[in-house]
Amino acid sequence: MSTPTYKMEVKDLKLWYGDFQALHGLDLAIPDKKITAFIGPSGCGKSTFIKSLNRMNDLIETCRIEGTIELDGKNIYDHKTDVNQLRKKVGMVFQQPNPFPKSIYDNIAYGPRTHGIKNKKELDEIVERSLKQAAIWDEVKDYLDRNALSISGGQQQRICIARALAVGPEVLLMDEPTSALDPISTAKIEELVSDLKSEYTIVMVTHNMQQASRVSDETAFFLNGHIIEHGDTRKIFTNPDQEETENYISGRFG
Amino acid sequence: MKNSKEMIMKGIFFLSACFSIVALLLIVVFIFANGVPFMLDYGFFKFIFGMEWTPTNSPASYGIFPMIIGSIYVTLGAAVVGVPIGVMTAIFMADFCPPFLYKILKPAVNLMAAIPSIVYGFFALQVFTPLIRQYFGGNGYSVLTASILLGIMILPTVISLSESALRAVPRTYYTGSIALGATHERSIFRVLLPAAKSGIISSIILGIGRAIGETMAVVLIAGNQAIIPDSLLSGVRTLTTNIVIEMAYATGEHRDALIATAVVLFGFILLINSIFLYFKNKEAKY
Amino acid sequence: MSAKVIRGFVYLSAAITFGMLGYVIFFILINGVRFLTPDLFAWNSTSENVSMMPAIITTLYVVGGTLLITTPIGVFTGFYLVEYANRKNPIVKAVSMATDTLAAVPSIVYGLFGFLFFVTFLSFRLSLIAGILTSVIMSLPLIIRATEEALVSTGRPIREASYALGAGKLRTIFTVVLPVAMPGILSGVILATGRVIGETAALLYTLGSASNIPGDLFSSGRTLALHMFVLSNEGFHVDQAYATAVVLLLFVLILNGLSTLVSARLSKGGK
Numbered sequence: 001m002s003t004p005t006y007k008m009e010v011k012d013l014k015l016w017y018g019d020f021q022a023l024h025g026l027d028l029a030i031p032d033k034k035i036t037a038f039i040g041p042s043g044c045g046k047s048t049f050i051k052s053l054n055r056m057n058d059l060i061e062t063c064r065i066e067g068t069i070e071l072d073g074k075n076i077y078d079h080k081t082d083v084n085q086l087r088k089k090v091g092m093v094f095q096q097p098n099p100f101p102k103s104i105y106d107n108i109a110y111g112p113r114t115h116g117i118k119n120k121k122e123l124d125e126i127v128e129r130s131l132k133q134a135a136i137w138d139e140v141k142d143y144l145d146r147n148a149l150s151i152s153g154g155q156q157q158r159i160c161i162a163r164a165l166a167v168g169p170e171v172l173l174m175d176e177p178t179s180a181l182d183p184i185s186t187a188k189i190e191e192l193v194s195d196l197k198s199e200y201t202i203v204m205v206t207h208n209m210q211q212a213s214r215v216s217d218e219t220a221f222f223l224n225g226h227i228i229e230h231g232d233t234r235k236i237f238t239n240p241d242q243e244e245t246e247n248y249i250s251g252r253f254g
Numbered sequence: 255m256k257n258s259k260e261m262i263m264k265g266i267f268f269l270s271a272c273f274s275i276v277a278l279l280l281i282v283v284f285i286f287a288n289g290v291p292f293m294l295d296y297g298f299f300k301f302i303f304g305m306e307w308t309p310t311n312s313p314a315s316y317g318i319f320p321m322i323i324g325s326i327y328v329t330l331g332a333a334v335v336g337v338p339i340g341v342m343t344a345i346f347m348a349d350f351c352p353p354f355l356y357k358i359l360k361p362a363v364n365l366m367a368a369i370p371s372i373v374y375g376f377f378a379l380q381v382f383t384p385l386i387r388q389y390f391g392g393n394g395y396s397v398l399t400a401s402i403l404l405g406i407m408i409l410p411t412v413i414s415l416s417e418s419a420l421r422a423v424p425r426t427y428y429t430g431s432i433a434l435g436a437t438h439e440r441s442i443f444r445v446l447l448p449a450a451k452s453g454i455i456s457s458i459i460l461g462i463g464r465a466i467g468e469t470m471a472v473v474l475i476a477g478n479q480a481i482i483p484d485s486l487l488s489g490v491r492t493l494t495t496n497i498v499i500e501m502a503y504a505t506g507e508h509r510d511a512l513i514a515t516a517v518v519l520f521g522f523i524l525l526i527n528s529i530f531l532y533f534k535n536k537e538a539k540y
Numbered sequence: 541m542s543a544k545v546i547r548g549f550v551y552l553s554a555a556i557t558f559g560m561l562g563y564v565i566f567f568i569l570i571n572g573v574r575f576l577t578p579d580l581f582a583w584n585s586t587s588e589n590v591s592m593m594p595a596i597i598t599t600l601y602v603v604g605g606t607l608l609i610t611t612p613i614g615v616f617t618g619f620y621l622v623e624y625a626n627r628k629n630p631i632v633k634a635v636s637m638a639t640d641t642l643a644a645v646p647s648i649v650y651g652l653f654g655f656l657f658f659v660t661f662l663s664f665r666l667s668l669i670a671g672i673l674t675s676v677i678m679s680l681p682l683i684i685r686a687t688e689e690a691l692v693s694t695g696r697p698i699r700e701a702s703y704a705l706g707a708g709k710l711r712t713i714f715t716v717v718l719p720v721a722m723p724g725i726l727s728g729v730i731l732a733t734g735r736v737i738g739e740t741a742a743l744l745y746t747l748g749s750a751s752n753i754p755g756d757l758f759s760s761g762r763t764l765a766l767h768m769f770v771l772s773n774e775g776f777h778v779d780q781a782y783a784t785a786v787v788l789l790l791f792v793l794i795l796n797g798l799s800t801l802v803s804a805r806l807s808k809g810g811k
Binding site: 259260263264266267268270271272273274275277278280281284285288338339340342343345346347350351359361362364365366368369370371372373374375376377379380381406409413437438439440443463466467468469470473474494497498501502512513516519520523524526527530531 | 543546547549550551552553554556557558560561563564567568571612613614616617619620621623624625631634635638639640641642644645646647648649650651652653655656657661677680681684708709710734737738739740741744745765768769772773778781785788789792793795796799800
């Protein structure tokens, strides 16, 4: 068995919102070009945790963090880190599809333009490639100037994935990306995520246990701000070490 | 490089935000620095409660009590005229108005708020003064004329704010009452109206603030005599009109007396504004 | 009271309100339109023709100058309050309080202040610049409030999306938030325009009432509303005052139409 290479390593991460401690010293290694799923009941800290991987928690005024998160061996919470460059490398897809009220083209081109690409031909290529990667090119290629809010929710979410891919990230964070979608759209996105794994490291929060077992390589089970158990997905779902994990996946609470 | 741009713009935004604080401070300083020393020199009580305003006599008297009473009279008059009609119209807008009509009437209320006060004043001068002269007597320039005019001018304020207060009451209150067999009218007056009370009161206070601060419309139709009016048909001078009438030629002590009048007006406005904020904050969060 | 009586009062009040509005508008139009002679739009105003053309031009100057200054300051203040400052920040509280108070200050107090500060203390004399700067302070709260509300209502998700793509704060504000907030800000600008067009008390002792077009920033002039005040106060030119009122109403009607259009777009954009 080859030793896995880790893209990100979290060491003793503690996080507070004001006086409330949401995360209690988490340690986790996220393997490169694999899919890691976070599961656990509502309020267990999995969404908070995923948001600290690209420092989206910086936007919350009362949020305070201790510990380190390394991306390729460099601490992202170091004061020298350029947050915008970090977020270029670590992209994110949200629970609710949140396209900008602009055209589909401008949505995808927004990120590359942000990072200084102005050449029209180059932008065209990026837009096409990203939409293809997100498996939505065929559906929208004739309507690129249409407002992104005018298409269906499932399509919007794939536009958001394409938009995240367009800046060329290495890691893709997905915070319950299908919980607001219908089953058919969900299936499309699961399929898409499995395809993307060859090029990207993917971290996914999900409420849907079947989704985690279908899609992910590794799974971490969160409870009350702790990681109770983390390991190979098949093992977690068939033969977990911890009783709480067993209880949760068998639906006895949460 | 990119970071410094962010910092510079943040600084510009911050300075812009400070602008309104600086503007307010300047206003307060310039009005008070000129007005308060005069009040103290002349005698605070003599100024506020003095019955004589004869700035051109020698020695001059600067008593603004008639103007304080004048402002209070016309403002109360405006409330008597404008509040019932305004609140009832708001009820009409919120609960009786068919949608197709609402599409026309809502912009009409906004239009009513946008008509310049000088146009209202001119209209009152041409229409109300002769009517009042003819049917009630006097020369038409009176407390009554000013009250009716200001009553109309505060309508849009009272209507829009009361309407949104009524609309903010959860529909379940209304359906709950209807379900008990109450009529549409009873449900509105016994359930919705009390629930929207704070919002309606704050709309009235804001309207009163408008009325007490109005100048140019009033100056055309109030007669402007600096004595306490003894009837609804007597002429009246308010704090605001006192300033605008005499500012053109006032100098020295006289000018300071007018600025001191503005200090008193400012005091009234601050008082009304804090009452308004009190009720606005009280406005129930359902 | 029976339901019928109550209903009667409600309908009667609405009839009085809108009847009065209709009366004001039609009274002015019917009495004014016939006096709208070409003379009234002569380029130069004399005591014989009482032309309102200079007043129309001056109104445009004052409105334009005011918006040019007040819009960026107001919008930037909104940016600072909503996008940068912590809600508990004492500066935010102070700005909010100042804005509320400025919104409540009567026009005549602005006029007096403008006279004491711009006209006298800064020696601008009765002038375009003194009138504009006074109008700037007066209209500022309208723009700030409108911007604040518009920014808050754009919501968190599009901001998050932009930050997550590695965009900085400025880029997020200007390319993502601002376009969405634009109709709301625009309706604040229209409101401010209306306030300046209709203003008299604040301008009488700052802009003055000279009857010709101000030649430079330091000359006096009169806006349409001031022109109308002078005419109706003197009482010699009642017909022309009616005609001026018609033009003034026309301005207001156009602005109101604009703002209705904008708010229609606003509610459509929300869906």
